[in-house]
Amino acid sequence: MAGRSPSLPGGQRLRRYLRLLRIFWSATVQAELEYRLNFLSNALLSLFWLVWAALGVGVYFRFGETVNGWSYPELLVVMGWFFAVNGLRQAVIQPNLGRMTEYVRMGTLDFVLTKPVNSQFMVSFRHLGIYNLLDPLLGIGLMVAALIWRGEMVSVIDLVGWVVLGAGALSVVYALAVAIQSLALWAIGGEALDDLLQGVVEAGRFPVQMYRGFVRALLTFALPVAVMTTFPVEALLGRTTLKLVVVVTLVAAAALVGASLVWRLSLRHYRGASA
Amino acid sequence: MSFLGRSLAGQFVTRMDVALEARYSSAEGDRGCQDLHPVITVDGLVKHFRVHRREAGMRAGLRGLVHREYALVRAVDGISFRVAAGEVVGFLGPNGAGKTTTLKCLAGLLYPDAGALDVAGFRPFERDQDFLGTITFVMGQRNQLYWDLPAMETFHANREIYRIPRSDFEATLDVVVNLLEIGPYLDRPVRNLSLGERMRCELAAGLLHRPRVLFLDEPTLGLDVTAQAAVRRFISHYSHDYSATVLLTSHYMADITALAQRVLVIDHGVLRHDGDLAALVAQRAPIRQITVTLTGDVDDRALARFGNVVNRSKLSAVIEVPRDSISAVASQMLTALPVSDVSIADPPIEEVIDRLFTERDG
Incomplete structure:
Protein backbone atom coordinates (compact mmCIF):
# COMPACT_ATOMS: atom_id res chain seq x y z
CA MET A 1 0.00 0.00 0.00
CA ALA A 2 1.26 3.43 -0.90
CA GLY A 3 2.32 5.96 1.62
CA ARG A 4 2.03 3.96 4.80
CA SER A 5 4.32 5.43 7.40
CA PRO A 6 5.87 3.14 9.98
CA SER A 7 3.66 2.81 13.03
CA LEU A 8 4.80 4.04 16.40
CA PRO A 9 6.92 1.80 18.57
CA GLY A 10 5.10 0.17 21.48
CA GLY A 11 6.30 2.49 24.22
CA GLN A 12 5.41 5.63 22.33
CA ARG A 13 2.04 4.22 21.44
CA LEU A 14 1.32 3.41 25.08
CA ARG A 15 2.27 6.96 26.05
CA ARG A 16 0.04 8.37 23.30
CA TYR A 17 -2.95 6.36 24.47
CA LEU A 18 -2.34 7.32 28.09
CA ARG A 19 -2.28 10.97 27.02
CA LEU A 20 -5.55 10.46 25.14
CA LEU A 21 -7.03 8.84 28.24
CA ARG A 22 -6.03 11.85 30.30
CA ILE A 23 -7.65 14.21 27.78
CA PHE A 24 -10.88 12.23 27.49
CA TRP A 25 -11.24 11.82 31.22
CA SER A 26 -10.33 15.36 32.14
CA ALA A 27 -13.01 16.52 29.67
CA THR A 28 -15.57 14.31 31.41
CA VAL A 29 -14.49 15.51 34.83
CA GLN A 30 -14.75 19.14 33.72
CA ALA A 31 -18.21 18.57 32.28
CA GLU A 32 -19.42 16.93 35.49
CA LEU A 33 -17.68 19.25 37.89
CA GLU A 34 -20.70 21.48 38.16
CA TYR A 35 -22.57 18.79 39.95
CA ARG A 36 -20.43 18.40 43.05
CA LEU A 37 -23.39 17.47 45.17
CA ASN A 38 -23.87 14.34 43.07
CA PHE A 39 -20.41 13.22 44.05
CA LEU A 40 -21.08 13.53 47.76
CA SER A 41 -24.52 11.91 47.68
CA ASN A 42 -23.18 9.07 45.59
CA ALA A 43 -20.32 8.47 48.02
CA LEU A 44 -22.74 8.31 50.94
CA LEU A 45 -25.04 5.98 49.06
CA SER A 46 -22.13 3.65 48.20
CA LEU A 47 -21.00 3.59 51.82
CA PHE A 48 -24.52 2.81 52.97
CA TRP A 49 -24.86 -0.13 50.55
CA LEU A 50 -21.47 -1.51 51.46
CA VAL A 51 -22.22 -1.49 55.20
CA TRP A 52 -25.71 -2.87 54.61
CA ALA A 53 -24.40 -5.75 52.44
CA ALA A 54 -21.53 -6.52 54.86
CA LEU A 55 -23.88 -6.72 57.84
CA GLY A 56 -26.45 -8.58 55.77
CA VAL A 57 -24.23 -11.59 55.04
CA GLY A 58 -23.46 -11.77 58.76
CA VAL A 59 -26.84 -13.46 59.13
CA TYR A 60 -25.43 -16.61 57.50
CA PHE A 61 -22.84 -16.92 60.25
CA ARG A 62 -25.21 -16.93 63.22
CA PHE A 63 -25.30 -20.72 63.16
CA GLY A 64 -21.72 -21.58 62.27
CA GLU A 65 -18.18 -20.36 61.80
CA THR A 66 -18.09 -21.05 58.08
CA VAL A 67 -20.51 -21.31 55.18
CA ASN A 68 -19.39 -23.69 52.45
CA GLY A 69 -15.80 -23.29 53.64
CA TRP A 70 -15.83 -19.49 53.85
CA SER A 71 -15.55 -17.63 57.16
CA TYR A 72 -17.25 -14.28 57.75
CA PRO A 73 -14.06 -12.19 57.31
CA GLU A 74 -13.16 -14.14 54.16
CA LEU A 75 -16.59 -13.52 52.71
CA LEU A 76 -16.18 -9.83 53.48
CA VAL A 77 -12.94 -9.84 51.47
CA VAL A 78 -14.96 -11.22 48.54
CA MET A 79 -17.58 -8.54 49.04
CA GLY A 80 -14.97 -5.79 49.16
CA TRP A 81 -13.34 -7.06 45.97
CA PHE A 82 -16.72 -7.40 44.30
CA PHE A 83 -17.51 -3.82 45.31
CA ALA A 84 -14.20 -2.62 43.86
CA VAL A 85 -14.68 -4.49 40.55
CA ASN A 86 -18.28 -3.40 40.30
CA GLY A 87 -17.30 0.19 41.07
CA LEU A 88 -14.68 0.11 38.34
CA ARG A 89 -17.28 -1.30 35.99
CA GLN A 90 -19.62 1.55 36.86
CA ALA A 91 -16.91 4.18 36.58
CA VAL A 92 -15.12 3.05 33.43
CA ILE A 93 -17.32 0.65 31.49
CA GLN A 94 -20.91 1.63 32.18
CA PRO A 95 -20.70 5.30 31.01
CA ASN A 96 -19.29 4.12 27.69
CA LEU A 97 -21.41 1.02 27.25
CA GLY A 98 -24.50 3.01 28.12
CA ARG A 99 -23.74 5.48 25.35
CA MET A 100 -23.11 2.90 22.69
CA THR A 101 -26.67 2.65 21.37
CA GLU A 102 -26.83 6.43 21.38
CA TYR A 103 -23.59 6.55 19.35
CA VAL A 104 -25.14 4.25 16.78
CA ARG A 105 -28.53 5.93 16.71
CA MET A 106 -27.29 9.50 16.58
CA GLY A 107 -24.47 8.75 14.18
CA THR A 108 -21.79 9.86 16.65
CA LEU A 109 -20.04 6.58 15.99
CA ASP A 110 -19.22 7.89 12.52
CA PHE A 111 -17.04 10.51 14.14
CA VAL A 112 -15.37 7.93 16.35
CA LEU A 113 -14.64 5.68 13.39
CA THR A 114 -13.10 8.42 11.27
CA LYS A 115 -10.53 9.30 13.93
CA PRO A 116 -7.01 7.92 13.62
CA VAL A 117 -7.25 6.20 16.98
CA ASN A 118 -8.11 2.59 17.74
CA SER A 119 -11.92 2.60 17.57
CA GLN A 120 -12.32 0.03 20.35
CA PHE A 121 -10.26 2.25 22.63
CA MET A 122 -12.38 5.28 21.73
CA VAL A 123 -15.74 3.64 22.37
CA SER A 124 -14.67 1.97 25.60
CA PHE A 125 -12.70 4.73 27.34
CA ARG A 126 -14.06 8.04 26.11
CA HIS A 127 -16.16 8.74 29.18
CA LEU A 128 -15.65 8.25 32.88
CA GLY A 129 -18.27 7.98 35.61
CA ILE A 130 -16.58 10.06 38.23
CA TYR A 131 -19.28 9.50 40.84
CA ASN A 132 -18.34 5.85 41.10
CA LEU A 133 -14.60 6.40 41.37
CA LEU A 134 -14.86 6.21 45.15
CA ASP A 135 -16.37 2.72 45.09
CA PRO A 136 -13.12 0.88 44.28
CA LEU A 137 -11.47 2.67 47.22
CA LEU A 138 -14.33 1.76 49.56
CA GLY A 139 -14.15 -1.83 48.35
CA ILE A 140 -10.40 -2.06 48.90
CA GLY A 141 -10.96 -0.48 52.32
CA LEU A 142 -13.40 -3.24 53.27
CA MET A 143 -10.93 -5.87 52.03
CA VAL A 144 -8.14 -4.48 54.17
CA ALA A 145 -10.38 -4.29 57.24
CA ALA A 146 -11.63 -7.85 56.70
CA LEU A 147 -8.09 -9.19 56.22
CA ILE A 148 -6.98 -7.56 59.46
CA TRP A 149 -10.00 -9.05 61.27
CA ARG A 150 -9.13 -12.47 59.85
CA GLY A 151 -5.75 -12.04 61.52
CA GLU A 152 -3.54 -14.06 59.16
CA MET A 153 -0.57 -12.57 57.36
CA VAL A 154 -0.87 -12.02 53.61
CA SER A 155 2.42 -13.05 52.03
CA VAL A 156 4.06 -11.23 49.15
CA ILE A 157 3.39 -14.21 46.90
CA ASP A 158 -0.34 -14.10 47.79
CA LEU A 159 -0.34 -10.41 46.98
CA VAL A 160 1.34 -10.99 43.62
CA GLY A 161 -1.17 -13.75 42.86
CA TRP A 162 -4.02 -11.36 43.68
CA VAL A 163 -2.58 -8.64 41.44
CA VAL A 164 -2.15 -11.05 38.50
CA LEU A 165 -5.55 -12.70 38.95
CA GLY A 166 -7.15 -9.31 39.63
CA ALA A 167 -5.76 -7.94 36.37
CA GLY A 168 -7.08 -11.06 34.65
CA ALA A 169 -10.49 -10.46 36.24
CA LEU A 170 -10.65 -6.86 35.05
CA SER A 171 -9.52 -7.91 31.58
CA VAL A 172 -12.33 -10.44 31.39
CA VAL A 173 -14.91 -7.88 32.52
CA TYR A 174 -13.58 -5.44 29.93
CA ALA A 175 -13.61 -8.08 27.18
CA LEU A 176 -17.21 -8.93 28.05
CA ALA A 177 -18.11 -5.24 27.89
CA VAL A 178 -16.55 -4.89 24.42
CA ALA A 179 -18.36 -7.99 23.20
CA ILE A 180 -21.66 -6.66 24.52
CA GLN A 181 -20.90 -3.23 23.08
CA SER A 182 -20.41 -4.86 19.69
CA LEU A 183 -24.01 -6.07 19.87
CA ALA A 184 -25.15 -2.49 19.46
CA LEU A 185 -23.67 -2.52 15.96
CA TRP A 186 -25.92 -5.41 14.97
CA ALA A 187 -29.16 -4.39 16.58
CA ILE A 188 -29.92 -0.71 16.97
CA GLY A 189 -32.22 -0.13 19.89
CA GLY A 190 -30.91 -2.69 22.39
CA GLU A 191 -31.27 -0.29 25.28
CA ALA A 192 -30.48 -2.80 27.97
CA LEU A 193 -26.95 -3.74 26.94
CA ASP A 194 -25.49 -2.55 30.20
CA ASP A 195 -27.99 -4.56 32.22
CA LEU A 196 -26.59 -7.65 30.56
CA LEU A 197 -23.10 -7.02 31.88
CA GLN A 198 -24.39 -5.90 35.25
CA GLY A 199 -26.30 -9.19 35.55
CA VAL A 200 -23.11 -11.17 34.98
CA VAL A 201 -21.01 -9.09 37.35
CA GLU A 202 -23.67 -9.08 40.07
CA ALA A 203 -23.45 -12.86 40.35
CA GLY A 204 -19.90 -12.35 41.61
CA ARG A 205 -21.13 -10.88 44.87
CA PHE A 206 -20.55 -14.28 46.45
CA PRO A 207 -17.82 -16.86 45.92
CA VAL A 208 -18.81 -19.54 43.41
CA GLN A 209 -18.72 -22.10 46.22
CA MET A 210 -21.93 -20.52 47.51
CA TYR A 211 -23.75 -21.66 44.41
CA ARG A 212 -24.68 -25.28 43.82
CA GLY A 213 -24.49 -27.87 41.04
CA PHE A 214 -25.54 -26.58 37.68
CA VAL A 215 -25.44 -22.90 38.64
CA ARG A 216 -21.90 -23.23 40.01
CA ALA A 217 -20.73 -24.95 36.83
CA LEU A 218 -22.40 -22.23 34.78
CA LEU A 219 -20.79 -19.45 36.79
CA THR A 220 -17.36 -21.07 36.68
CA PHE A 221 -17.14 -22.22 33.10
CA ALA A 222 -19.70 -20.41 30.98
CA LEU A 223 -19.73 -17.04 32.72
CA PRO A 224 -16.53 -15.69 34.14
CA VAL A 225 -17.87 -15.04 37.63
CA ALA A 226 -15.32 -17.25 39.33
CA VAL A 227 -12.55 -15.53 37.39
CA MET A 228 -13.89 -12.12 38.32
CA THR A 229 -14.19 -12.41 42.06
CA THR A 230 -13.53 -15.81 43.60
CA PHE A 231 -10.10 -16.58 42.14
CA PRO A 232 -8.40 -13.25 42.95
CA VAL A 233 -9.67 -13.38 46.52
CA GLU A 234 -8.61 -16.97 46.95
CA ALA A 235 -5.12 -15.88 45.94
CA LEU A 236 -5.15 -13.22 48.61
CA LEU A 237 -6.21 -15.85 51.17
CA GLY A 238 -3.30 -18.08 50.13
CA ARG A 239 -5.44 -20.70 48.40
CA THR A 240 -4.39 -20.42 44.78
CA THR A 241 -2.09 -22.50 42.63
CA LEU A 242 0.42 -21.49 40.00
CA LYS A 243 -1.54 -23.56 37.52
CA LEU A 244 -4.68 -21.51 38.12
CA VAL A 245 -2.75 -18.25 37.73
CA VAL A 246 -1.39 -19.44 34.37
CA VAL A 247 -4.79 -20.66 33.20
CA VAL A 248 -6.55 -17.42 34.17
CA THR A 249 -3.87 -15.34 32.47
CA LEU A 250 -4.36 -17.35 29.28
CA VAL A 251 -8.15 -17.08 29.56
CA ALA A 252 -7.90 -13.31 30.06
CA ALA A 253 -5.59 -12.91 27.07
CA ALA A 254 -7.91 -15.04 24.93
CA ALA A 255 -10.90 -12.97 26.09
CA LEU A 256 -9.19 -9.71 25.11
CA VAL A 257 -8.17 -11.03 21.69
CA GLY A 258 -11.63 -12.52 21.14
CA ALA A 259 -13.41 -9.30 22.12
CA SER A 260 -11.26 -7.30 19.74
CA LEU A 261 -12.08 -9.77 16.93
CA VAL A 262 -15.79 -9.53 17.71
CA TRP A 263 -15.58 -5.73 17.64
CA ARG A 264 -13.82 -5.68 14.29
CA LEU A 265 -16.16 -8.24 12.79
CA SER A 266 -19.16 -6.26 14.01
CA LEU A 267 -17.84 -3.07 12.43
CA ARG A 268 -18.18 -4.76 9.06
CA HIS A 269 -21.88 -5.00 9.70
CA TYR A 270 -22.21 -1.44 10.91
CA ARG A 271 -24.55 0.40 8.63
CA GLY A 272 -24.77 3.84 10.13
CA ALA A 273 -27.63 5.87 11.47
CA SER A 274 -29.04 6.50 8.03
CA ALA A 275 -28.19 5.23 4.61
CA MET B 1 -8.99 36.66 5.81
CA SER B 2 -6.42 38.67 7.65
CA PHE B 3 -3.00 39.26 6.20
CA LEU B 4 -1.52 37.10 8.93
CA GLY B 5 -3.93 34.30 8.11
CA ARG B 6 -3.12 34.46 4.44
CA SER B 7 0.61 34.34 4.92
CA LEU B 8 0.30 31.43 7.34
CA ALA B 9 -1.89 29.58 4.90
CA GLY B 10 0.78 30.14 2.28
CA GLN B 11 3.36 28.54 4.53
CA PHE B 12 1.14 25.51 5.15
CA VAL B 13 0.58 24.94 1.51
CA THR B 14 4.30 24.88 0.91
CA ARG B 15 4.91 22.54 3.80
CA MET B 16 2.07 20.31 2.78
CA ASP B 17 3.27 20.15 -0.81
CA VAL B 18 6.65 18.97 0.38
CA ALA B 19 5.00 16.25 2.42
CA LEU B 20 2.78 15.23 -0.46
CA GLU B 21 5.64 15.20 -2.86
CA ALA B 22 7.68 13.00 -0.58
CA ARG B 23 4.76 10.66 -0.25
CA TYR B 24 3.95 10.39 -3.93
CA SER B 25 7.51 10.18 -5.08
CA SER B 26 8.07 7.28 -2.73
CA ALA B 27 4.82 5.65 -3.81
CA GLU B 28 5.08 6.23 -7.52
CA GLY B 29 8.80 6.70 -7.93
CA ASP B 30 8.07 9.54 -10.31
CA ARG B 31 6.89 13.01 -9.52
CA GLY B 32 5.24 13.39 -12.92
CA CYS B 33 2.49 11.07 -11.82
CA GLN B 34 1.40 13.35 -9.02
CA ASP B 35 -0.97 15.47 -11.08
CA LEU B 36 -2.38 12.57 -13.04
CA HIS B 37 -2.92 10.30 -10.10
CA PRO B 38 -6.55 10.62 -9.00
CA VAL B 39 -7.02 11.12 -5.27
CA ILE B 40 -10.29 9.22 -5.33
CA THR B 41 -11.01 6.23 -7.52
CA VAL B 42 -14.34 4.45 -7.35
CA ASP B 43 -14.85 1.41 -9.54
CA GLY B 44 -18.21 -0.32 -9.59
CA LEU B 45 -19.13 0.48 -5.99
CA VAL B 46 -22.08 -1.53 -4.72
CA LYS B 47 -23.68 -1.23 -1.29
CA HIS B 48 -26.94 -2.97 -0.54
CA PHE B 49 -28.88 -2.90 2.71
CA ARG B 50 -31.26 -5.51 3.95
CA VAL B 51 -34.05 -3.72 5.73
CA HIS B 52 -36.73 -5.19 7.89
CA ARG B 53 -40.08 -4.60 6.21
CA ARG B 54 -42.96 -4.07 8.55
CA GLU B 55 -46.47 -2.85 8.19
CA ALA B 56 -47.94 -0.42 10.67
CA GLY B 57 -49.88 -1.63 13.68
CA MET B 58 -49.50 -3.90 16.67
CA ARG B 59 -50.49 -7.09 14.90
CA ALA B 60 -47.94 -6.57 12.17
CA GLY B 61 -45.37 -5.80 14.88
CA LEU B 62 -46.03 -9.09 16.64
CA ARG B 63 -45.97 -11.00 13.38
CA GLY B 64 -42.62 -9.38 12.68
CA LEU B 65 -41.23 -10.95 15.86
CA VAL B 66 -41.83 -14.42 14.52
CA HIS B 67 -41.47 -14.05 10.81
CA ARG B 68 -39.42 -11.20 9.49
CA GLU B 69 -39.66 -10.00 5.95
CA TYR B 70 -36.71 -8.26 4.47
CA ALA B 71 -36.40 -5.98 1.50
CA LEU B 72 -33.17 -5.33 -0.31
CA VAL B 73 -32.36 -1.66 -0.76
CA ARG B 74 -29.83 -1.02 -3.49
CA ALA B 75 -28.41 2.13 -1.93
CA VAL B 76 -25.47 2.23 -4.31
CA ASP B 77 -25.71 0.06 -7.38
CA GLY B 78 -22.47 0.08 -9.28
CA ILE B 79 -21.10 3.58 -9.62
CA SER B 80 -17.65 4.57 -10.86
CA PHE B 81 -15.83 7.89 -10.95
CA ARG B 82 -12.47 9.47 -10.37
CA VAL B 83 -11.61 12.71 -8.63
CA ALA B 84 -8.31 14.51 -9.16
CA ALA B 85 -6.37 16.32 -6.45
CA GLY B 86 -7.83 19.73 -5.65
CA GLU B 87 -11.16 19.11 -7.36
CA VAL B 88 -14.37 20.18 -5.65
CA VAL B 89 -17.17 17.84 -6.64
CA GLY B 90 -20.83 18.21 -5.75
CA PHE B 91 -23.13 15.26 -5.27
CA LEU B 92 -26.70 15.83 -6.36
CA GLY B 93 -29.67 13.56 -5.96
CA PRO B 94 -32.96 13.22 -4.14
CA ASN B 95 -33.14 11.81 -0.61
CA GLY B 96 -32.14 8.17 -0.52
CA ALA B 97 -30.32 8.38 -3.84
CA GLY B 98 -27.14 6.93 -2.35
CA LYS B 99 -25.07 10.08 -1.85
CA THR B 100 -24.36 9.65 1.84
CA THR B 101 -23.80 5.90 1.45
CA THR B 102 -21.16 6.61 -1.18
CA LEU B 103 -19.46 9.16 1.06
CA LYS B 104 -19.53 6.74 3.99
CA CYS B 105 -17.92 4.02 1.91
CA LEU B 106 -15.23 6.46 0.84
CA ALA B 107 -14.61 7.55 4.44
CA GLY B 108 -14.20 3.93 5.52
CA LEU B 109 -17.38 3.83 7.59
CA LEU B 110 -19.21 1.27 5.50
CA TYR B 111 -17.88 -1.91 4.06
CA PRO B 112 -18.67 -2.05 0.35
CA ASP B 113 -20.46 -5.12 -0.99
CA ALA B 114 -18.56 -4.93 -4.26
CA GLY B 115 -16.27 -2.64 -6.18
CA ALA B 116 -12.84 -1.17 -5.68
CA LEU B 117 -12.20 2.04 -3.77
CA ASP B 118 -9.00 3.99 -3.48
CA VAL B 119 -8.69 7.21 -1.53
CA ALA B 120 -5.28 8.88 -1.39
CA GLY B 121 -3.62 5.52 -1.95
CA PHE B 122 -5.57 3.70 0.76
CA ARG B 123 -8.41 1.25 0.81
CA PRO B 124 -10.86 3.16 3.00
CA PHE B 125 -12.38 0.29 4.93
CA GLU B 126 -9.03 -0.82 6.29
CA ARG B 127 -9.14 2.48 8.17
CA ASP B 128 -5.40 2.81 8.31
CA GLN B 129 -4.54 5.55 10.80
CA ASP B 130 -2.58 7.43 8.13
CA PHE B 131 -5.66 7.32 5.91
CA LEU B 132 -7.89 8.67 8.68
CA GLY B 133 -5.39 11.44 9.30
CA THR B 134 -5.68 12.41 5.62
CA ILE B 135 -9.45 12.76 5.47
CA THR B 136 -12.24 14.44 7.35
CA PHE B 137 -15.93 13.69 7.41
CA VAL B 138 -18.21 16.54 8.40
CA MET B 139 -21.90 15.89 8.75
CA GLY B 140 -24.44 18.67 9.04
CA GLN B 141 -26.55 18.56 12.20
CA ARG B 142 -24.40 15.93 13.81
CA ASN B 143 -22.27 16.73 16.73
CA GLN B 144 -18.72 15.72 17.52
CA LEU B 145 -18.02 18.60 19.90
CA TYR B 146 -18.13 18.04 23.65
CA TRP B 147 -21.62 19.26 24.39
CA ASP B 148 -21.07 20.66 27.88
CA LEU B 149 -17.64 22.14 27.24
CA PRO B 150 -16.31 24.98 25.09
CA ALA B 151 -15.38 23.97 21.54
CA MET B 152 -11.74 24.65 22.40
CA GLU B 153 -11.70 21.46 24.51
CA THR B 154 -12.67 19.38 21.49
CA PHE B 155 -10.00 21.16 19.44
CA HIS B 156 -7.38 20.19 22.01
CA ALA B 157 -8.62 16.62 22.09
CA ASN B 158 -8.37 16.50 18.29
CA ARG B 159 -4.86 17.87 18.46
CA GLU B 160 -3.89 14.83 20.48
CA ILE B 161 -5.99 12.44 18.42
CA TYR B 162 -4.45 13.60 15.14
CA ARG B 163 -0.98 14.09 16.66
CA ILE B 164 -0.78 17.66 15.40
CA PRO B 165 2.45 19.40 16.48
CA ARG B 166 1.62 22.33 18.75
CA SER B 167 3.01 25.02 16.42
CA ASP B 168 1.06 23.65 13.44
CA PHE B 169 -2.03 23.41 15.59
CA GLU B 170 -1.84 27.00 16.72
CA ALA B 171 -1.18 28.28 13.22
CA THR B 172 -4.05 26.31 11.66
CA LEU B 173 -6.36 27.30 14.49
CA ASP B 174 -5.56 30.92 13.82
CA VAL B 175 -6.46 30.62 10.14
CA VAL B 176 -9.58 28.57 10.73
CA VAL B 177 -10.88 30.81 13.51
CA ASN B 178 -10.36 33.88 11.35
CA LEU B 179 -11.99 32.43 8.29
CA LEU B 180 -15.00 31.06 10.12
CA GLU B 181 -15.20 34.06 12.45
CA ILE B 182 -15.71 31.85 15.48
CA GLY B 183 -13.34 33.65 17.85
CA PRO B 184 -16.10 34.84 20.19
CA TYR B 185 -17.66 31.38 20.55
CA LEU B 186 -14.62 29.33 21.48
CA ASP B 187 -14.90 29.65 25.23
CA ARG B 188 -18.65 29.13 25.55
CA PRO B 189 -20.11 25.70 26.25
CA VAL B 190 -21.21 24.20 22.94
CA ARG B 191 -24.75 23.67 24.21
CA ASN B 192 -25.14 27.46 24.43
CA LEU B 193 -24.24 28.10 20.78
CA SER B 194 -26.73 28.60 17.97
CA LEU B 195 -26.84 25.98 15.22
CA GLY B 196 -24.91 28.26 12.85
CA GLU B 197 -22.21 28.99 15.44
CA ARG B 198 -21.95 25.35 16.38
CA MET B 199 -21.75 24.13 12.80
CA ARG B 200 -18.87 26.50 12.12
CA CYS B 201 -17.08 25.13 15.19
CA GLU B 202 -17.79 21.60 13.94
CA LEU B 203 -16.17 22.45 10.65
CA ALA B 204 -13.16 23.89 12.44
CA ALA B 205 -12.83 20.76 14.58
CA GLY B 206 -12.87 18.64 11.44
CA LEU B 207 -10.15 20.61 9.68
CA LEU B 208 -7.49 21.29 12.31
CA HIS B 209 -5.42 18.37 11.08
CA ARG B 210 -5.48 19.92 7.59
CA PRO B 211 -7.01 16.98 5.75
CA ARG B 212 -6.33 16.67 2.03
CA VAL B 213 -9.64 14.98 1.32
CA LEU B 214 -12.89 16.42 2.67
CA PHE B 215 -16.20 14.57 2.74
CA LEU B 216 -18.89 17.08 3.56
CA ASP B 217 -22.38 15.72 3.98
CA GLU B 218 -24.94 18.53 4.02
CA PRO B 219 -22.60 20.93 5.84
CA THR B 220 -25.08 23.82 5.58
CA LEU B 221 -28.23 21.92 6.51
CA GLY B 222 -30.59 24.05 8.55
CA LEU B 223 -28.30 27.08 8.67
CA ASP B 224 -29.50 30.62 8.06
CA VAL B 225 -28.33 32.48 4.96
CA THR B 226 -25.44 34.26 6.69
CA ALA B 227 -24.05 31.09 8.24
CA GLN B 228 -24.47 29.23 4.95
CA ALA B 229 -22.48 31.90 3.18
CA ALA B 230 -19.75 31.79 5.85
CA VAL B 231 -19.44 28.02 5.55
CA ARG B 232 -19.37 28.21 1.77
CA ARG B 233 -16.71 30.90 1.80
CA PHE B 234 -14.62 28.88 4.18
CA ILE B 235 -14.80 25.66 2.17
CA SER B 236 -13.88 27.55 -0.95
CA HIS B 237 -10.85 29.18 0.74
CA TYR B 238 -9.72 25.97 2.33
CA SER B 239 -9.91 23.88 -0.82
CA HIS B 240 -8.07 26.58 -2.73
CA ASP B 241 -5.34 27.28 -0.16
CA TYR B 242 -4.56 23.67 0.65
CA SER B 243 -5.39 22.15 -2.76
CA ALA B 244 -7.79 19.92 -0.91
CA THR B 245 -10.10 17.53 -2.69
CA VAL B 246 -13.72 18.03 -1.64
CA LEU B 247 -16.74 15.81 -2.10
CA LEU B 248 -19.85 17.65 -1.05
CA THR B 249 -23.54 16.84 -0.82
CA SER B 250 -26.11 19.52 -0.29
CA HIS B 251 -29.76 20.21 -0.73
CA TYR B 252 -28.96 23.85 -1.34
CA MET B 253 -28.15 24.36 -4.96
CA ALA B 254 -26.34 27.55 -4.01
CA ASP B 255 -23.71 25.42 -2.23
CA ILE B 256 -23.13 23.40 -5.35
CA THR B 257 -23.07 26.32 -7.77
CA ALA B 258 -20.76 28.32 -5.50
CA LEU B 259 -18.30 25.52 -4.75
CA ALA B 260 -18.35 22.68 -7.24
CA GLN B 261 -16.79 22.83 -10.67
CA ARG B 262 -18.15 19.40 -11.32
CA VAL B 263 -21.31 17.59 -10.29
CA LEU B 264 -22.17 13.94 -9.96
CA VAL B 265 -25.89 13.33 -10.23
CA ILE B 266 -26.84 10.10 -8.51
CA ASP B 267 -30.28 8.58 -8.38
CA HIS B 268 -31.43 5.17 -7.18
CA GLY B 269 -27.80 4.29 -6.60
CA VAL B 270 -26.82 4.90 -10.22
CA LEU B 271 -24.70 7.71 -11.61
CA ARG B 272 -26.79 9.74 -14.06
CA HIS B 273 -24.43 12.59 -14.86
CA ASP B 274 -20.77 13.35 -14.33
CA GLY B 275 -19.50 16.68 -15.55
CA ASP B 276 -19.62 20.40 -15.04
CA LEU B 277 -22.85 22.18 -14.17
CA ALA B 278 -23.04 24.06 -17.48
CA ALA B 279 -22.86 20.81 -19.41
CA LEU B 280 -25.56 19.35 -17.22
CA VAL B 281 -27.82 22.29 -17.93
CA ALA B 282 -27.07 22.23 -21.67
CA GLN B 283 -27.70 18.53 -21.85
CA ARG B 284 -30.71 18.33 -19.61
CA ALA B 285 -32.37 21.61 -20.39
CA PRO B 286 -32.66 21.85 -24.18
Missing part, protein backbone atom coordinates in the same frame (compact mmCIF):
# COMPACT_ATOMS: atom_id res chain seq x y z
CA ILE B 287 -34.44 25.16 -23.72
CA ARG B 288 -33.42 28.62 -22.55
CA GLN B 289 -35.58 31.42 -21.25
CA ILE B 290 -36.02 34.81 -22.92
CA THR B 291 -37.26 37.58 -20.66
CA VAL B 292 -38.68 40.53 -22.59
CA THR B 293 -39.70 43.92 -21.23
CA LEU B 294 -42.35 45.54 -23.43
CA THR B 295 -43.12 49.20 -24.06
CA GLY B 296 -46.77 48.62 -24.97
CA ASP B 297 -49.49 46.04 -24.59
CA VAL B 298 -49.02 42.86 -26.64
CA ASP B 299 -51.54 40.10 -27.30
CA ASP B 300 -50.84 36.74 -25.63
CA ARG B 301 -51.13 34.99 -28.99
CA ALA B 302 -48.48 37.26 -30.47
CA LEU B 303 -46.10 36.15 -27.74
CA ALA B 304 -47.02 32.47 -28.02
CA ARG B 305 -45.76 32.50 -31.60
CA PHE B 306 -42.20 32.66 -30.28
CA GLY B 307 -42.34 29.89 -27.73
CA ASN B 308 -43.83 28.60 -24.52
CA VAL B 309 -44.92 31.53 -22.33
CA VAL B 310 -44.17 30.52 -18.74
CA ASN B 311 -44.69 33.87 -17.05
CA ARG B 312 -46.65 36.90 -18.17
CA SER B 313 -47.39 40.29 -16.72
CA LYS B 314 -48.71 43.36 -18.48
CA LEU B 315 -45.37 44.68 -19.69
CA SER B 316 -43.09 41.65 -19.44
CA ALA B 317 -42.98 37.97 -20.28
CA VAL B 318 -40.75 34.92 -19.87
CA ILE B 319 -40.74 32.62 -22.87
CA GLU B 320 -39.05 29.23 -23.19
CA VAL B 321 -37.31 28.71 -26.51
CA PRO B 322 -35.35 25.73 -27.86
CA ARG B 323 -31.66 26.24 -27.19
CA ASP B 324 -30.64 25.94 -30.88
CA SER B 325 -32.94 28.64 -32.19
CA ILE B 326 -32.48 31.10 -29.35
CA SER B 327 -30.67 33.87 -31.25
CA ALA B 328 -32.97 33.70 -34.27
CA VAL B 329 -36.05 33.89 -32.08
CA ALA B 330 -34.62 36.77 -30.04
CA SER B 331 -33.91 38.87 -33.12
CA GLN B 332 -37.37 38.11 -34.53
CA MET B 333 -38.89 39.30 -31.26
CA LEU B 334 -36.89 42.52 -31.40
CA THR B 335 -38.28 43.37 -34.83
CA ALA B 336 -41.84 42.13 -34.31
CA LEU B 337 -42.61 43.40 -30.81
CA PRO B 338 -42.36 46.75 -28.97
CA VAL B 339 -39.43 45.64 -26.85
CA SER B 340 -37.37 47.80 -24.50
CA ASP B 341 -35.15 45.05 -23.10
CA VAL B 342 -34.32 41.37 -23.75
CA SER B 343 -32.32 38.98 -21.60
CA ILE B 344 -31.54 35.34 -22.20
CA ALA B 345 -30.81 32.91 -19.39
CA ASP B 346 -30.76 29.23 -18.55
CA PRO B 347 -33.69 28.06 -16.48
CA PRO B 348 -32.87 27.97 -12.75
CA ILE B 349 -30.65 25.00 -11.91
CA GLU B 350 -33.24 23.72 -9.42
CA GLU B 351 -35.70 23.36 -12.28
CA VAL B 352 -33.18 21.48 -14.38
CA ILE B 353 -32.43 19.05 -11.61
CA ASP B 354 -36.08 18.68 -10.76
CA ARG B 355 -36.79 17.90 -14.40
CA LEU B 356 -33.99 15.34 -14.44
CA PHE B 357 -35.51 13.42 -11.54
CA THR B 358 -39.15 13.74 -12.61
CA GLU B 359 -38.32 12.52 -16.13
CA ARG B 360 -37.16 9.30 -14.59
CA ASP B 361 -40.36 8.91 -12.59
CA GLY B 362 -42.65 9.89 -15.49
